[in-house]
Amino acid sequence: MKIKQSIFSIILVVGLLILAGSCGQQGNKSGALGSNMAERAYVAPGEHDEFYAFISGGYSGQLSIYGLPSGRLFRVVPVFSVDAEKGYGFNEETKPLLNTSFGPVPWDDAHHPDLSQTNGKVDGRWCFINGNNTPRIARISLSSFETEEIIEIPNSAGNHSSSFVTENTEYVVAGTRFSVPVPQRDLPIDEYKGNFKGALTFLSVDQESGEMDLAFQVMMPGFNFDLAHPGRKKSHGWMFFSTYNTEEANSLLEVNASQNDKDYIAAINWKKAEELIANGEFETMESEYAHNIYDESTHMATTTMKKEVKVLDPSKYPGLVYFLPTPKSPHGCDVDPSGEYIIGSGKLAAALTAHSFTKMLDAIENEKFDGEAYGIPVLNYDDVVAGVVQGAGLGPLHTEFDAKGNAYTTFFISSEVVKWKLGTWEVLDRQPTYYSVGHLMIPGGNSQEPFGKYLVAMNKITKDRYLPTGPELAHSAQLYDISGDKMELILDFPTIGEPHYAAGAPADLIKPNQTKFYKLEENNHPYAAKSEKEARVERNGKEVHIYMTTIRSHFAPDNIEGIKVGDKVYFHVTNLEQDYDVPHGISMIGANTSELLIMPGQTETFIWEPKKEGVWPFYCTDFCSALHQEMQGYVRVSAPGADVPLKWTLDGE
Amino acid sequence: MKGIYLTFLIAVVGFACGGGGQSKIDQIKEQSAMAPADPYASWESNHGVGPIKAFELPAEVDQILVTNGKEVYEAKCTACHKAEKRFIGPAPKDILSRRTPAWVMNMILNPEEMVQKDPMAKQLLIDYNGSPMANQNLTEEEARAVLEYFRTL
Numbered sequence: 005m006k007i008k009q010s011i012f013s014i015i016l017v018v019g020l021l022i023l024a025g026s027c028g029q030q031g032n033k034s035g036a037l038g039s040n041m042a043e044r045a046y047v048a049p050g051e052h053d054e055f056y057a058f059i060s061g062g063y064s065g066q067l068s069i070y071g072l073p074s075g076r077l078f079r080v081v082p083v084f085s086v087d088a089e090k091g092y093g094f095n096e097e098t099k100p101l102l103n104t105s106f107g108p109v110p111w112d113d114a115h116h117p118d119l120s121q122t123n124g125k126v127d128g129r130w131c132f133i134n135g136n137n138t139p140r141i142a143r144i145s146l147s148s149f150e151t152e153e154i155i156e157i158p159n160s161a162g163n164h165s166s167s168f169v170t171e172n173t174e175y176v177v178a179g180t181r182f183s184v185p186v187p188q189r190d191l192p193i194d195e196y197k198g199n200f201k202g203a204l205t206f207l208s209v210d211q212e213s214g215e216m217d218l219a220f221q222v223m224m225p226g227f228n229f230d231l232a233h234p235g236r237k238k239s240h241g242w243m244f245f246s247t248y249n250t251e252e253a254n255s256l257l258e259v260n261a262s263q264n265d266k267d268y269i270a271a272i273n274w275k276k277a278e279e280l281i282a283n284g285e286f287e288t289m290e291s292e293y294a295h296n297i298y299d300e301s302t303h304m305a306t307t308t309m310k311k312e313v314k315v316l317d318p319s320k321y322p323g324l325v326y327f328l329p330t331p332k333s334p335h336g337c338d339v340d341p342s343g344e345y346i347i348g349s350g351k352l353a354a355a356l357t358a359h360s361f362t363k364m365l366d367a368i369e370n371e372k373f374d375g376e377a378y379g380i381p382v383l384n385y386d387d388v389v390a391g392v393v394q395g396a397g398l399g400p401l402h403t404e405f406d407a408k409g410n411a412y413t414t415f416f417i418s419s420e421v422v423k424w425k426l427g428t429w430e431v432l433d434r435q436p437t438y439y440s441v442g443h444l445m446i447p448g449g450n451s452q453e454p455f456g457k458y459l460v461a462m463n464k465i466t467k468d469r470y471l472p473t474g475p476e477l478a479h480s481a482q483l484y485d486i487s488g489d490k491m492e493l494i495l496d497f498p499t500i501g502e503p504h505y506a507a508g509a510p511a512d513l514i515k516p517n518q519t520k521f522y523k524l525e526e527n528n529h530p531y532a533a534k535s536e537k538e539a540r541v542e543r544n545g546k547e548v549h550i551y552m553t554t555i556r557s558h559f560a561p562d563n564i565e566g567i568k569v570g571d572k573v574y575f576h577v578t579n580l581e582q583d584y585d586v587p588h589g590i591s592m593i594g595a596n597t598s599e600l601l602i603m604p605g606q607t608e609t610f611i612w613e614p615k616k617e618g619v620w621p622f623y624c625t626d627f628c629s630a631l632h633q634e635m636q637g638y639v640r641v642s643a644p645g646a647d648v649p650l651k652w653t654l655d656g657e
Numbered sequence: 658m659k660g661i662y663l664t665f666l667i668a669v670v671g672f673a674c675g676g677g678g679q680s681k682i683d684q685i686k687e688q689s690a691m692a693p694a695d696p697y698a699s700w701e702s703n704h705g706v707g708p709i710k711a712f713e714l715p716a717e718v719d720q721i722l723v724t725n726g727k728e729v730y731e732a733k734c735t736a737c738h739k740a741e742k743r744f745i746g747p748a749p750k751d752i753l754s755r756r757t758p759a760w761v762m763n764m765i766l767n768p769e770e771m772v773q774k775d776p777m778a779k780q781l782l783i784d785y786n787g788s789p790m791a792n793q794n795l796t797e798e799e800a801r802a803v804l805e806y807f808r809t810l
Contacts, residue, residue: 521794524732536736555736556791558745580736582793630787655744 044485045495047074052515055447055508057460058117058131059481061085062502065112067133067144072447072458072508073483075497083142083151084112084135088598092151095600096574096609097529098298100305104156105292109138116167116231116505119146120209124171124236124452128513130214132167132176139163141178141207143214148300148519155216156293158313159186159203159223165232165337171240171452175274176216178205179245183226183252187289196254200226204245206274215297220281220314222272222325225378226252228261229270230335231402236343236452239361241275244346246330246337250377261333262352266385268327268377269337269348271364276324277316285321286314301528303607319379326368327377328359329385336402336443340411340426341452345390349400349413356400356413358429360390391429396422401442402505404449406456406486412449414441414461421461421484423491435491437482439465446486447508455510459484459491462503470498479503520584522605529607531576536560541652548573550652554588554602555580556629558654559622562637566650569614569641575600575622578607589625592639599625614641696776697755704759706774707767708797711759718808725799726806733793734803740810745788747781750810758804765800768792 047053053071061068065085069078086093086102093102093110102108112135120129130152131144139157144150157163157178165179183200185191191199202224207216228249235242250267253260280286291313298305318325332350334357339346346359364383366372372387399417406412409426419440423433441463447455461484466477478498484491524534533539533551539560542549548571553560559577567573579588581604591599595612602608614620624635642648704711730738730749737745752761756777764771764778768790771778782789795803 535732537731553736555745556788558736560736580733581791582733583791586791629789 041485041492041494045073045075045483047071047076052511054511055455055458056511056514057445057447057506057508058119059445059460059462059499059503059506060114060117060133061500062115062479062504063113064501065114065135066501067114067117067131068500068503069149070497071511072460073485073495075481075483075495077500079149080500081144081149081151083133083144084109084114084140084154086110086598089601091598091600091608091610094598094610096611097304097607098151100307101151101154101296101298103294103296103307104138104140105158105294105309106138111137112140113137114142114501114504115164117507118167118169118176118450119507119509120173120214121169121171121451122173124240126448126451126453126507126509126513127173128509128517129173131507132169134163134166134178136163136166136181139166139178139180141167141176141216143209143216145214145300145519146514147517150298152214152298152300153216154294154296155207155218156295157203157205157218158291158293159184159188159201159221159289160205162228165204165229165245168232168234168243168450170234170243170274171236173209173211175206175208175219175234175243177232177234177243177245178207179229179232180204181228181230183228186223187291193254196226197252198226200252200254202227202229204229204243204270204272206243206277216295218293218310218313220277220286220316222277222316222318224270224318224325225380227268230333231337233337233339233346233450235361236339236341239339239343239346241273242361243272243274244337244339245270245272246334246348248333248335266329266331267333268382269330269334269346269359270380271326271328271346273324276321280316280321280324281314286316289313289315300522301526303522303527303529303532323368325380326364327380327382328364328388329374329382330357330359331355336400336413338403338405338450340405341407341454343452345426347403347411347413349402351399351401351416353400354395354398356393356396356403356424358390358392358426359388363390364388391427393424393429393431396424396431397434402444404444404446404459405454406446406449407454408456412444412446412459412486412491414444416440416442416464421459421491423486433490435484435493437461437463438469438480438496439463439467443503443505445506445508447510449508455508457485457487458508459486460506460508462499462506464502466498469496521582521586522603524578524580524582524605527578527605527607529576529578531574531609532578532607533576534578535580536654539652539654541566541650543650546571548650550575552577552590553580554578554590554624554635556586557624557631557635559590559624559635559637560654561652563640563653564637564651565640565642566648567614567639567641568644568646568648569617570644571614573612573614573639574609575612576607576609577602579604581605586628587626588628588635590622591625592622593620601626614639617641617643696780700756700760700777703775703777704757705761705763705767705778706770707763709759709762709766709800711757714753714758714804714808719805722802722805723809726802726804729795729799730803730806733795737788737791746785746790749807752807752810761804761807762797762800764790765793765795765803766797 082092162181164181249261330348336349397415
């Protein structure tokens with residue numbers, strides 16, 4: 005009996021082992037089930053991801069913060085769009101961030117996040133992102149994960165070839181996609197040619213505060229400027245912009261802007277531009293644009309309207325700009341980590357073009373020109389091309405790099421990511437994406453030192469990837485492990501809005517610098533009440549200012565009388581907590597605005613204009629303690645002429 | 658099969674060890690019938706959990722510390738504490754007749770761990786309706802100054 009059992013057991017175990025073995029073999033072919041792919045994207049409960057991913061929200065106007073490899077969403081940073089969840093654009097403190105020369109614009113189309121760099125390496129200080137529709141560039145602090153600054157870009161329209169950062173964060177560029185009359189004026193649209201201009205804007209960045217300043221604009225011919233990338237290492241000092249519509253069509257661009265066999269990559273020598281500016285060789289143009297800065301000390305943003313911009317006309321300054329002919333309406337314009345190759349992704353072509361920076365300099369020096377366009381020399385194509393990646397796929401869009409000399413390009417039309425070798429131009433691997441991939445991101449993949457390891461593909465079409473949610477679907481992103489010879493799809497995750505681009509950085513670069521709360525003693529908000537002793541109510545005509553405090557779990561004051569219909573009541577609320585992760589919220593019945601969500605040590609303000617007599621409650625909206633449900637108060641509202649004195653109390657005092 | 662035998666064996670041994678003629682159930686009954694010890698009773702030997710070890714206060718009150726402490730207390734503590742009256746939290750008046758100096762400073766500096774591990778702090782959380790002592794991130798110097806101020810209340 006026992007012997008029989010043992011034999012049976014041995015057979016069973018051997019059988020299982022064989023089965024397990026065969027599963028493993030199958031897995032190599034058939035995906036996540038059979039290998040450890042799920043494990044590679046798995047971050048155990050309580051553990052942290054290895055990388056941050058900063059993913060643009062496209063038409064959401066925001067910036068999404070994800071962890072890699074888990075694909076977990078941590079935060080949506082409001083940037084160009086109001087966000088009622090956080091009071092952004094609703095509270096009085098952040099409203100000025102959305103000011104423009106057109107008035108407040110509460111939405112934008114956020115496209116290309118890029119991270120600050122030092123010596124060509126991602127340094128974890130700031131993230132920049134462009135608003136495409138009403139041209140703006142925003143700077144987000146990677147300590148507070150808040151938008152600290154938004155600057156409007158004048159003379160620009162469709163701010164698309166933006167916001168790319170030079171090696172030492174000297175400049176952030178903002179290139180116009182649509183050319184427009186400069187200065188703007190009433191003009192028949194078909195007088196486009198010659199009258200419309202394309203402004204390429206260079207914003208300098210203060211290395212301490214991060215504050216941007218519009219240093220100069222290079223006023224280019226009326227092409228469409230699609231994407232940009234700064235030179236690296238040897239090509240540092242140059243900025244490359246891809247162009248399309250060199251035909252200068254003003255209607256039915258899908259046909260009329262696709263006529264030329266080649267468009268250009270524009271190479272701008274920004275070091276030269278700097279010299280010209282320093283020598284006073286520029287034109288000053290009247291303009292109007294908003295510069296909005298959030299001050300962490302006053303917890304408040306302010307707007308300054310700027311009136312002038314320094315402009316450089318490239319036809320007047322030889323050596324400032326050259327054109328590199330590049331096939332078929334190039335989209336991506338990407339520089340490899342060595343700075344030698346400038347990759348043009350001709351989106352209507354089947355091939356990728358790699359220009360050589362060394363050959364470009366040689367062509368310039370020996371004047372190997374093939375004519376000119378609006379006074380700007382066009383370099384001879386054959387004298388600048390380093391190589392062509394043939395038959396890689398259909399519709400190349402965008403390329404990033406790993407640290408091993410490989411490039412990775414997305415192909416929109418053929419829905420795939422293709423890995424190829426710099427220098428030999430041979431295709432090494434290809435993997436499908438689901439579906440119709442736009443940009444991709446490798447952490448540090450557009451810098452001198454890519455971190456490699458993962459690749460995120462951001463797709464335009466989702467279709468059957470997730471549970472259906474009616475006609476509108478979350479855009480899908482896919483994560484590939486690129487540490488081996490072959491790219492392996494390990495995770496698929498939904499995103500917010502339409503990610504056009506992303507940036508990634510190791511968590512260790514960013515985690516140590518986190519703001520955990522704001523110190524009360526450093527709060528310089530003019531309406532702060534920094535202790536309950538300072539809590540009060542002041543009337544100034546029909547304006548009433550409530551200086552209110554919050555702490556777990558009460559408001560001070562929480563009973564207010566003497567408010568009248570027709571008053572404009574400002575709730576200035578200071579969160580007195582001085583600990584990590586203890587925000588308080590506040591909302592008032594019938595207030596025509598959002599809640600406030602106030603971080604510890606911060607002051608925020610909302611306005612309430614009571615319309616009806618009565619006693620109206622307000623309460624804390626962010627679950628703060630076991631007594632959160634008790635965190636509430638009342639405001640008594642009397643008739644306009646009533647004789648009720650202004651009075652405020654907490655617990656009768 | 659072996660596993661099942663083993664479990665059974667352990668269970669039997671376990672029951673047998675309950676021993677002394679008293680069943681496990683009786684033991685539990687007896688324990689829950691006992692009045693819980695008063696955590697406040699042994700306050701003089703309780704210095705709390707945290708960075709501050711037991712220490713003696715000098716006889717003389719340091720007036721400079723008092724001034725600093727009052728300032729910190731009014732800025733960071735008065736939203737929940739009133740000197741002579743129970744508010745969100747207890748009144749600090751005469752605190753040193755109920756708590757040791759180290760306990761007070763640990764409660765200020767390390768409230769999260771105190772309400773988990775210290776018997777008096779645990780009881781206080783219950784006595785004050787589950788309202789937790791907020792960590793206001795005072796420095797040790799600030800907490801010491803606040804303590805000195807409490808001596809003058």
